[in-house]
Amino acid sequence: MSYKYDSQARYARSHEWARLEGNVAVIGVSDYAQHLLSDVVYVDLPEPGDMLKQGESLGTVESVKAAEDAYSPLSGEVIEVNAALEDHPEWINEDPYGKAWLVKIRPTDLSELDNLMDAAAYEAFVIEEEEKGGH
């Protein structure tokens, strides 16, 4: 299978992405993640003002198959959540790098970006995962 990647984003091994836009980081889940989840039916997001830590759960993405935690790829304060996903969880399947962003945060430690993969490294990681999974 081939999946979409956003070359401007950096990726966590748990399949979330973060994209810097000025001094704000936009966070979402990858195209590979939405493909594994299949049809998303519910999204549970944090509140503006919540503090996120890199690698810790920021919310839940639930599909017809499973409910999975989404882990924050960066630490920081939530400044905006994508409330439209409440009515349109299917956007995660349709446009995971665009209108289905989950939260925007003010990152507290940009050196954490070094723990994330660029698009090329993440693509290689996904291929490895696929082989491990027997796809």
Add this chain to the structure above:
Amino acid sequence: MGEPLIYEICRAGRCAVSLPECDVPETPLPEGCVREDLPLPEVAEVDLVRHYIRLSQMNYAIDTGFYPLGSCTMKYNPKVNEVAARIPGFATLHPLQPEASIQGAMGLMLELQEMLAEIGGFAGVTLQPAAGAHGELTGVLMMRKCLHDRGECERNVILVPDSAHGTNPATTSMSGLKVVEVPSDRRGNVDMAVLRSLIAQHGSRLVGLMLTNPNTLGLFDENVVEIIQLVHEAGGLVYGDGANFNAILGIVRPGDLGFDVMHYNLHKTFSTPHGGGGPGAGAVGVSATLVDYLPGPIVQRGEADGLLHWYMPPKSIGRVKAFYGNFSVLVRAYTYIRMHGAEGLRQVSENAVLNANYLQARLRGVYPIPHGDRTCMHEFVAQGILRDAPGIRTMDIAKRLMDYGFHPPTVYFPLIVPEALMIEPTETESKETLDAFADALIHIAEEARTDPDLLRSAPHHAPVKRLDEVKAAKDLILCYAPGCE
């Protein structure tokens, strides 16, 4: 054929009962308690009976067919259990009767406590919890209280492998503790290197670890003794999820491996009714460390009078259920254990493991089995992925199995295996049944290549066709109550 809803056969004025004329003075309901808009269905008796009989005949049950639902141990429930549960001396008891009048029932509970303790290798057992997850909560609350009593109140982390049952992290959260996930290694065991580093990182804050063993990959963790030692050395306790106990009865005792606490799913391993036929029972066994923390009341024999008494352990976490647990379910589990005896229970597990390995061997090469090189326990996880039928997914295969008259296996669990098909045949199935099921799955793999649409639009012979699961999850209609025509 679709069966209409009860509201759709409702006709104004019809009634299934005719009550005799009232021969006492009528007292009206209090003001505000009378509803004019209560839309109860109005149906004649014969239509009512036919409606529910037809629905019951559409039901798929272990008494009508093979039910290989992984991790659920949908084993056949012997009918002698039902006979025992209906003995009037058990069936007509009231939970508030004085001890002296229920010595027989209490004796059954005492013996069941002792038999479960013996089978699991534990020092004490409570029969109160009403289900497996309830047993988990009971166990983790005991672990927490024990550590608090030692003055170690800062401990708030529980390690949970990614091959655990989903209830394990849920239980941890319900107990106010923090879940830290431990990944599996390539062989499907707990990744020991990561476990060591997580214990080093969280050591002084560790409540313990919850281990499902055999795990949800159907594999017995090869390092279980070392895992338990590492957690104990860090001052933590180890919880055993006994939902997969059907694989090891009479072969391994979890208490001997070092587990501090484990729940037994009486409604899985010990053949009491399951799911809609419940209620369940999730007895919990503990090591000597935790025996004073068991919820009460449990049954004890009085040293002075030789009679049985209700007993509340000194440091008990308290009651976890009203009265004494689901007593009639306990009668069934007791009956099952006594009918089998020690040798028979061992044979149950040997046959459960043999059946699973037979199916795994027959499906090897047809469907990917990520850990198929290992001997599985009572279940195994295949994948609904076929190289030359790329559009077909696990759900299509599961739905098509219904057309062959089988209940589908557990699908999309465990989460660590993409497109999982988790198959647990249980010990009671004959070779003929196992072969028929394997033949169906092999035939379906062939159909996936030659006629994929047949799978994508399955089931074709079920009362309802493919359901729109996205719509069902997003567009909830929980109440159907139109006015009568």
